[in-house]
Amino acid sequence: MSKDQKSNSSTGPVKSMLDDLDTSNKNLQHIGVEYLNVHTEGTVHAKRMPGTFRTLKWWAASVWLFFFVGPYIQWDNRQAIWFDLEGRQFHIFGITVLPQDVWVLAMILLFYALLLAATTAIAGRMWCGYGCFQTVWMDVFTWIEEKVEGLPNKRVKLDKEPISFKKFRIKLPKWIAWGLIGFLTGFTFVAYFDPAIDLWARLFTFDWTSTESTIILSLAAATVFFAGFLREQTCIGFCPYARIQGAMIDTESVVPTYDYDRGEPRGRLKRAVEGDATSELGDCIDCNLCVAVCPTGVDIRKGQQFGCITCGLCIDACDSIMEKIKKPKGLIRYASLAEFAGKPFVPFYKRPRVITYTSIMAFALAAIIYGISTMSPIDVKVLHERAPLFVAMSDGSIQNKYVVKIVNKSDKQLDAEIKVRGPEGLVFIVDEVIHVEPGNVGTATLLVRIPKKILTKQNTTVKIDVQDIHNPAVKETYSSMFIGPRIR
Amino acid sequence: MAHNNPWPDEGNTGHIWDEDLRELDNPPPLWWMLSFYAGFIMIVFYTLYYPTIPLPNSYTKGVAGWTAIEEYHEDYNILKDWREKKFSGQEEQLAALSVEEILQNDELKTYAVKTSKVLFGDYCAACHGSGGQGNPNFPVLADDDWLWGGKVSQIKTTITNGRQGNMPARGMMGNLSDEEISQVTDYVIALSEGRADDAAVAAGKGVFAKGMCVACHGPAGKPLAPAGAANLTDGIWRFSGDRDEIIKTITNGVNVKKNGETTANTRVAIMPSFKDRLPNADVNIKRLAVYVHSLGGGQ
Numbered sequence: 001m002s003k004d005q006k007s008n009s010s011t012g013p014v015k016s017m018l019d020d021l022d023t024s025n026k027n028l029q030h031i032g033v034e035y036l037n038v039h040t041e042g043t044v045h046a047k048r049m050p051g052t053f054r055t056l057k058w059w060a061a062s063v064w065l066f067f068f069v070g071p072y073i074q075w076d077n078r079q080a081i082w083f084d085l086e087g088r089q090f091h092i093f094g095i096t097v098l099p100q101d102v103w104v105l106a107m108i109l110l111f112y113a114l115l116l117a118a119t120t121a122i123a124g125r126m127w128c129g130y131g132c133f134q135t136v137w138m139d140v141f142t143w144i145e146e147k148v149e150g151l152p153n154k155r156v157k158l159d160k161e162p163i164s165f166k167k168f169r170i171k172l173p174k175w176i177a178w179g180l181i182g183f184l185t186g187f188t189f190v191a192y193f194d195p196a197i198d199l200w201a202r203l204f205t206f207d208w209t210s211t212e213s214t215i216i217l218s219l220a221a222a223t224v225f226f227a228g229f230l231r232e233q234t235c236i237g238f239c240p241y242a243r244i245q246g247a248m249i250d251t252e253s254v255v256p257t258y259d260y261d262r263g264e265p266r267g268r269l270k271r272a273v274e275g276d277a278t279s280e281l282g283d284c285i286d287c288n289l290c291v292a293v294c295p296t297g298v299d300i301r302k303g304q305q306f307g308c309i310t311c312g313l314c315i316d317a318c319d320s321i322m323e324k325i326k327k328p329k330g331l332i333r334y335a336s337l338a339e340f341a342g343k344p345f346v347p348f349y350k351r352p353r354v355i356t357y358t359s360i361m362a363f364a365l366a367a368i369i370y371g372i373s374t375m376s377p378i379d380v381k382v383l384h385e386r387a388p389l390f391v392a393m394s395d396g397s398i399q400n401k402y403v404v405k406i407v408n409k410s411d412k413q414l415d416a417e418i419k420v421r422g423p424e425g426l427v428f429i430v431d432e433v434i435h436v437e438p439g440n441v442g443t444a445t446l447l448v449r450i451p452k453k454i455l456t457k458q459n460t461t462v463k464i465d466v467q468d469i470h471n472p473a474v475k476e477t478y479s480s481m482f483i484g485p486r487i488r
Numbered sequence: 489m490a491h492n493n494p495w496p497d498e499g500n501t502g503h504i505w506d507e508d509l510r511e512l513d514n515p516p517p518l519w520w521m522l523s524f525y526a527g528f529i530m531i532v533f534y535t536l537y538y539p540t541i542p543l544p545n546s547y548t549k550g551v552a553g554w555t556a557i558e559e560y561h562e563d564y565n566i567l568k569d570w571r572e573k574k575f576s577g578q579e580e581q582l583a584a585l586s587v588e589e590i591l592q593n594d595e596l597k598t599y600a601v602k603t604s605k606v607l608f609g610d611y612c613a614a615c616h617g618s619g620g621q622g623n624p625n626f627p628v629l630a631d632d633d634w635l636w637g638g639k640v641s642q643i644k645t646t647i648t649n650g651r652q653g654n655m656p657a658r659g660m661m662g663n664l665s666d667e668e669i670s671q672v673t674d675y676v677i678a679l680s681e682g683r684a685d686d687a688a689v690a691a692g693k694g695v696f697a698k699g700m701c702v703a704c705h706g707p708a709g710k711p712l713a714p715a716g717a718a719n720l721t722d723g724i725w726r727f728s729g730d731r732d733e734i735i736k737t738i739t740n741g742v743n744v745k746k747n748g749e750t751t752a753n754t755r756v757a758i759m760p761s762f763k764d765r766l767p768n769a770d771v772n773i774k775r776l777a778v779y780v781h782s783l784g785g786g787q
Binding site: 392 | 594598617618619620621622628630631632633719722723724782783784785
C-alpha cells in the first residue's frame with residue numbers, strides 16, 4: 001500500500017475512483033458500444049424480386065429435395081439410406097456401417113466442419129445464405145406466405161389488424177401449408193431411421209410408436225416455429241454461427257459489400273441538369289430497396305455485420321436499380337475489404353487460412369476413403385480366458401482357452417473357419433465351421449495347446465485366422481497371446 | 489435506509505450499496521410465478537400420494553400405498569415372466585434331452601453354457617475356482633485329467649451323487665516304512681516325468697509293487713479305468729507335486745477313517761452330492777455338466 005493511499009484513508013471516508021468523474025453521460029453509446037443492428041419492428045416482411053442470386057438460391061435450395069426423396073430409394077430390397085438404430089447398423093447404399101466403424105462418421109463430421117470454415121473464409125456465410133435448412137425452409141415459407149397473403153406491405157397491414165374471423169380465414173391456408181411442410185420434414189427425418197414405406201403404412205393404421213410420434217410431431221412443430229415464426233431471429237439470436245463468423249472471415253474474404261466510396265454521399269436522384277450540383281452525390285440513391293429485400297432486415301450499407309447471412313439478395317436489388325438509372329452494376333457486390341483498401345487480390349488458394357483448412361479436410365477425406373475401402377465385412381475379436389490363464393494338460397502340454405467373437409457385417413450368411421498359427425507343435429480345437437447370420441455375432445470357444453517344452457517365454461504370440469469358407473477373400477487375422485507358466 | 493432513499497419512486501427495496509447499487513422489487517415474470525404455483529400444487533398431491541412424512545414409529549403411507557420395493561418386485565416379475573416365456577422352449581428341451589444330446593445340439597449347448605455361469609459361481613466356484621481353475625487341493629476342472637471320467641455323462645453322475653475316493657495310508661496293507669515311502673515318492677515323481685525306468689528309482693518301483701499301489705493306479709502308474717485313482721504318469725497332481733507333499737499323501741492317505749473318525753493328517757477329498765443342494769436339480773445338473781465339460785477338458 002502506498003503512502004498516499006494510507007494518508008487518504010486516514011483523513012476521511014474511502015473515495016470511489018469514480019467520484020471525480022462525471023458519469024452522467026456514460027450510456028452505452030457514449031462509451032463506444034454500438035447497438036447491434038437488429039430489426040426490432042416485428043416480423044421482417046422482405047420484398048421478393050428476381051435476379052441472379054435469387055435464381056442461385058432456388059437452385060441451392062432444390063438440393064434439399066434429395067432429403068425428401070432419399071428415404072424412398074431402394075437398394076437390395078431395403079431402404080438405400082437407412083440408419084437402423086435397432087439393428088445397430090447404418091446402411092448407405094451398398095455400404096453397411098456398424099458401430100465399430102463409427103469413427104468414419106467422425107471423420108465425415110470433421111470434413112464438413114472444415115468445409116464450413118473454408119467456405120466462410122473464402123466467401124463468407126455461404127452455408128447460411130444458400131444451404132442452411134433454416135434459410136431454405138424460411139424462404140419457402142415466406143414464398144407461400146406471399147402467395148397466400150399478398151405482398152409485404154399488405155402483410156404488414158394484415159399483421160396490424162386486430163384478430164378477426166376474416167384475418168383467420170386469410171391466414172388459414174398458409175398455416176395448413178406450413179403445417180404440411182413441417183409434418184413432411186419431421187416424417188422424412190424419422191424415415192431415415194425407420195423405413196419410410198412402412199412408416200407411411202403404419203401412419204394410416206395409427207401404429208406409430210410413441211417415440212416416432214413424439215419425434216415427428218415435435219420436429220413438425222419446431223419446423224413451423226423456426227421457419228414460420230422465429231425466422232431471421234434464429235439466424236441472429238439462436239445460431240452460434242452468427243457470432244463465430246467474425247472469427248472465420250478476414251479482410252480477404254469475399255462477402256456482399258456496399259461500395260462506400262462510390263455510393264456516398266447518398267441522395268435522391270434528381271433529373272440531371274448541366275452544371276448542377278447533383279454530380280457531387282454518389283451512386284446510391286437511397287431507395288432502401290436493399291433493406292426491403294433483406295430476409296434478415298439488415299442495412300448492408302452499414303458494412304458487414306452479424307445479421308447478414310450473405311445471401312446476395314441485396315445485390316440483385318441494387319443491380320436492378322443501377323440498371324434503371326443507367327449506372328454500372330455492382331454498387332453492392334461480392335468484394336473483400338482488402339479490395340476496397342486497394343490491396344492486391346490474393347487468390348484463395350494462396351491464403352494460409354484456406355490452405356490450413358483444406359489440408360485438414362484432405363486428411364479427413366483420406367481417412368474416410370481409407371475407412372470405407374478397408375471396411376472388412378467381418379470383425380474378429382478374441383478374448384483370452386482369464387481364470388485360469390492356462391491349464392497343464394495330461395500330455396504335458398499347456399492349454400489356453402479363447403473366446404472368438406466374429407461379427408458378420410455383410411448381408412450374407414458367414415461360414416467362418418478358424419485356424420491358429422504359432423510355434424511348431426501347436427494344436428488347436430475349435431468347431432469346424434461357425435455360422436454367423438448377417439449383422440450378428442458368432443461365438444466360438446477355441447482351445448490351443450502347445451507342448452510345454454517348446455515354450456521359451458511366458459507369453460507367445462499366436463495368430464488367429466478367421467476366413468469365410470465360401471469366399472476366401474473375406475479374412476481377418478487377430479494377433480493374440482498364448483500364456484504359459486513362468487519359465488525358470 | 490429508507491429515510492435517505494434517493495430513488496423513492498422506482499420501487500427499490502431500500503437496500504442500497506456503494507451509494508448507487510440498489511435492489512429493485514420487480515415481480516418475477518408471469519410464467520415463472522405460474523410454474524411456481526403449479527409446482528406448489530404438485531407438492532400437495534405428491535405429499536398425499538406417496539409415502540412422505542416420517543412419524544415416530546412409522547410414516548405416512550400415501551393414498552395409493554406405493555412403495556419402491558413393491559415396484560421393484562413388480563418389474564422383476566415382469567422380467568422373470570418374460571425370461572420364462574422366452575426361454576421356455578430351451579428349458580423344456582434341457583429337461584427332456586440327455587446330456588449327450590444336449591452336447592450334440594450347438595444351440596442348446598450354448599444356451600446351457602451361458603445360463604450356467606451364475607450357477608457355477610454360486611455352487612462350484614468356492615472350491616473349483618471361478619473358471620474351473622481349481623484351488624490348492626481342489627481339482628482343476630479345465631484340464632483333461634479326470635479322476636472319475638471326463639465324459640459328460642460321467643460328469644453328470646459326479647455332480648449328482650458326489651464322489652469320495654479313498655487311498656489307504658502307507659500302501660494297501662498300511663505297512664510301508666518311511667524309507668520305502670521316500671523311495672516310492674522318487675519313483676512316482678520319475679513316473680510323472682517319464683523316467684520310470686531309471687536305475688535310480690528301481691527301488692521305488694519295487695515298493696510301488698509291494699505296496700500294491702498298482703491295484704488302483706495301474707501297473708504303469710495309469711489307472712485302467714477312471715475310478716477315483718490319480719493318473720501318476722502325467723504332470724498333473726491331485727494334491728501337490730512337491731516331494732514333501734507327496735510323502736504326506738502316501739503316509740496319511742486320502743479320506744482315511746479309523747473307527748468312523750477321519751484321521752488327523754489324512755487328505756480330505758469329498759465332492760458332495762448336489763442333487764439335493766441345487767434348485768431345480770434335474771435340469772441344473774445337466775446344465776452344469778455341459779458347462780464343466782466345456783471348460784476345456786471334456787472328453
